[in-house]
Amino acid sequence: MGEISEEEDPVLVSIDPVSRTVWPGFVWIRLSFDVQTERPNQNWIVVVIFIPIDRYPWAETPASSSVQDRFHPRWLQPDNPASGYSESAFPAAERTTMDPWEAASIRGHRTEIVQSLRVQDVRSYMIQEGVMDPEHFEDIECERTRALKVERFLDILATRGPRAFPVFLTALEDFGYPHLADMLLRAPTDVDGCLGGVVLLEDTIAKCRENLKKRYLSEYGWIQPIPWNPAFRLHLDEVYTNLAIVEGKRRSVSADCMDKSYSFQEEWLFDDGPSCVLVEGPAGIGKTMLCHKIAYDWAQGTVHSLKKFKLVFLVEMNKISFPSMKDVIVKIIAADEAVDDEVEAIWDFVSSNPEQILVIMDGLDEVRSPHKAKMAESFSKSPLRRAFSLITTRPESNCPLLRSCDKAYILEGHTVETLSKFIKRYFREDRASADGLLQRIRSNTPLSGIALNPLNAVFLCALWEDNQGALPATLTQLYSTLIECLVRRYFERIGQPCSEAELVLADVRNVLVTLGQVAFRGLEENRMVFQEPELEDIPNLIHVGLLAQDTWARRLSQRPWRFLHKTIQEYLTAYYLAESEQGFTVEQFAKVIPNPDMYMVCIYLAGLLKDRAHYFFETWKEVREKSELANNLCLSCLHECAPHGELVEIVLPSFVDDGSFDVTTKLKNRFYNIPTNYLRPVRHVDRGGQVDRR
Template identity: 25%
Template sequence: MERLREDLSSVLEELRTQELKRFVFRVESAEWRHQCAHIPKGLFEKAGNEIWEIVHLMIGYYGEKTKDVALDALEAIGRRDLVKSFEDYIKEYREEIKRKYEHIHKDTFLPEERVAFNSQYTNLTFIKKRQKLDEKEEELKARGDDLVSLMKKHRKYNITINEIFSIFENDDDKREPRTVVIQGPAGIGKTFTVHKIMLDWASGELFQDRFDFVFHLCCRELRISDHESLQELIIKCSPILEEALEEILLNPERILFIFDGLDELAFSEVTARDESAVKFLLTRKILPQASVLITTRPTALSVLKGKIDRYIEIVGFLEDGIMDYFLKSFKDQEKALTAFNVIKGNTVVLSMCFVPMVCWIICSMMKENEEDREDLLKNVTNASQILLHFINTLLEHHLSVSGNSDFLQNVCRLAYHGICEKKTMFKEDELSKFFITTTGSESTFFSKTLFKRHLHVKAMYHFLHLSIQELLAALYCASKASNEETEKLLNDSLSLEQGNLIHVVRFLFGLANETSQEIIEDLDIISLSIEKTTLQSWFSRAITQYKEKYSKTSDQASNHFLLQLLYCLFEMQDAEFATQAMKEIPWIDLSGCLLNRVDCTVIKYCIECSEHIQNLDVYRCNLDDVTVKILCEILPKCLSINYFGPINTPFVWAAACIFMIFDLLALILRPIWFPVEDGHHFLQFHFIFFEQDDSSAKSILITY
């Protein structure tokens, strides 16, 4: 009551003498409405204008109803403005939250530039389902279109933000959940989701019938906070609520506490004091009627054992979400679609774009050229660079351990050994062997999958995606690995049976790129030691083995191996290195490989770095207008081309063939003839067409 005494006294002090007399008169008439004990008139007369005496009388007779009586009296004399109602506090708090969350920094590096949050927000996919171990492992290993197809299956278990506290027909427990966990790895959009919840609630679009107050508690700040009591936690969220605390806590079922980033909470410190409000809220020892929403990485849930009513997993963007993100990131919608289509053709990059942070990195890199109208792909030629930027961002914003260098080296070593053993899932004791803990910020690079085995629940840990594991393995080979370890990986990668290793080698070539090395220098926690001569020696051995062993079979596996070798050169982006390497590749047989635009960009780059190619075989490669247009630019360097496709499709190079038939060959091709050993100019185009309505193939062979 002491707080009420102080508050009422401060209000009455604002009244003039006549207003105070009118107030006392109206208090007497309001008694009966609130069924309060009657204060004899003589006592009010004896108190006179002494405010403390008036307040003492009211509290003594009216008790907890003092505030209601005072509000009625103030309303009657026209001075209701002196006291905020509970609804006023709700309204003022909503307005404060709306102002705080309706804008966001558009670019981390340009904090002065703010944009409307909703103009940048892209819907994420949430699932109310625990994935099975084999489902998760299949998803981790999938790339490109295969991953897109697997991700689409999540639509069946999709749940929206406004349903996270709802009851579903298939729920075993028909009570509304009080403690809900939204889990997902670093960079997947957990904090953005909290931002969206806060803004939508404040804007009247979410949880209106359920919560009067939603409090956002950032665990990163709580970790170093001195605030202990529940009241102090609320005041920390909004000081304007200090005077309404008692009334707010009278209805705990109308309160939602959001703990954002439980994995960043130093729980050992929090639990050290038994009176910690954070501990009691999370373990539901205080305000059990209140609702709690927790966002966390999957590795930090052990502290909540038995207290969670519902698990929700953020799986990130589906393909339409990725496209929507690109559309919102670029000013020019045409360029946004072009950028999206470029990424869609890159299986490694597309496989990572379900993570919003990766999308942000890619769009930021592409937009560097947007104003100059340069090639959008210029800054995204190297998958290694994109993933290095991602790792850099994780270390900068999500990892807060001392000794980052040792930690990253341990993670890289684990990734390498996992790749060599064809493992993507790890037990906790396996991580311990590499001095990696699964609690706190060190869990940044890992996600956790729980599964049932017999009667027990087991936990397995994995990298965000196989591509991340492969890059980290490459970092290990390029820095701390022994010569024997690196040599073993390079040798094993030459076997088609060890096809998973070629992706690590691709990243090794990418790490040798100058821009990649600059990014690694910015990390300042790891140094590369692999030499280009080592890669050059391996490439020569790979080409020799391809010629002697694989090229004779000309099957899809061997042709795919050749494509991976071309990708190695593309990842390095060293024209001098590529020119020397391409001298060992007289022909390129990719028949039967389904080529996308990035594949064709890789082929184009490698042929541009060569003097000429005797034969380019893209027979049955499912080429379309865009991919053919890319390859058309390197026709002058191909002495022979084998292509299979419909003749009635307006392909550029098919049109060139038609033009040659009509005696325009000299005009078109005169500048692109090549001398051969006998001194004559020689040019051969070998096209094979089929008509869609005719099963018979038609062959055209033109030699000059």
């Protein structure tokens, strides 16, 4: 490292605004030094020196005079030659974010600024100096009150790079707020008296990072493949299978239009600059697992493209209520008691350094409907918009936030090879069981379709292990067999073994209906979590194992319950609609069918109704809009109830066929046992709203 003497030419010394931090009797200067050229340079080694104030080379005033007199913010502006802040010594391009000291100063005096500033007084100057754009002020003007406008202004300011602070100081000084400028130049209260806010902040961020990593390693390192069997745990590395994924430019493009299918690599998501990446896929396809794997890999430090992130926040969208994105992140930070007091400082770091942050938002479809628009707005206004972000959702979800996505991927689940690998890993030593199940899946076309979904694959393994007997041919059968299996185990545990499947389910039918009603209410409110009093009437079922308590809520006196998986909540909702008198009504069906949040419910409902499914399809014909998504859903519903000709005839006019979706062929391929006279071509050509129903 080069020596820095007191004789060093001060103009060549690049002075960071941090140097304004003053200890009694000393000036603290942070110097950057290029080892090779021995010329100061922002990129190289940073040296912090303390110079007695009376020997400070620029000191023109006695040591007793105020610091501000000697360290005027204007000195730090590029156009002042006396500042030593020349473009060559301190190129703006080399610093892209606000200095942490400055961020801390604004944060420490935020209340005072919010109390007295009127944003319009500094508007012109901030625009003139190129620190903010007119669009920023349009955005600020949308806030209702003066104080909220200042809050918004300060949030934006924190993201406007290294010149933002000095320019703001000058604006304050020249346009009626010199007292605020003076105040900002004093060390803010939260870093006062410490060895500089920078060092402290770095420590805080490191602490926060380590704690997040610990949390992800312990929470996501082990998985419990069978939700109702806590004793059976596998390590993520052991069980995680690389699923197929396709890349596209935007969402809702059908997989055939997208680039070829890959075996997924995390690098693709985060190799480019900050962007918002969408991963879309149906129920149980592995979106949550992918999010856990990314958080886990970041914590392990094994994946190169994740190393650039100082902090990674995994947001489970169904667990939060939204005042704002800031509140969501702050809550995650505050969950760690060790950094409880420093939450605001960490948030400031996040706001000022979004390119070092990854936000994973898992399950956008699970955000409650009234919050969707608010959340999208809050995200677009928040500094996190410039962070890396990954959003997962089911395809049927519709949320304005999806418009913010720059890239889209569709998770397709297992390939034949990965399924085989997964099943062998699941059964580990028991090769015979693995081979037996694989054999059964290969020889049964409907089953092999079901098994490519990772959640279904897990359930099939569990069923195979349990009875090595009949395997389901439809999704509905898979879930009813699973529930039967759980109920049977429950009766065995309490000493009342029961062999007949029908008897098992008949015994608990009423309880399942009551539970289904709770599940339905939950879905209507987009809610996965239930409090104990809501479940008072169904205590038995809690022990059956369809519900589990959140581990994160261990400290709460009343720990909330949730279904083992959202698909189980959806199946039970369908059970309630199919089996109860209040559920089985045209009004209920008419409410459920057009609701995108009830996509899976429709599939199970058709499967449970079977011979009574014509009520469902008659209603479908009346209420469901025509779209490709609706076409696919209708085909899945038909598949579940093994349709006969009349059923297909009822629903045929509901399909939209604009040439790209050949209904007749699709129906023929899927339901080959239906006489073709029921499948006469129905061509709907939708041009300018004219639908031809020949």
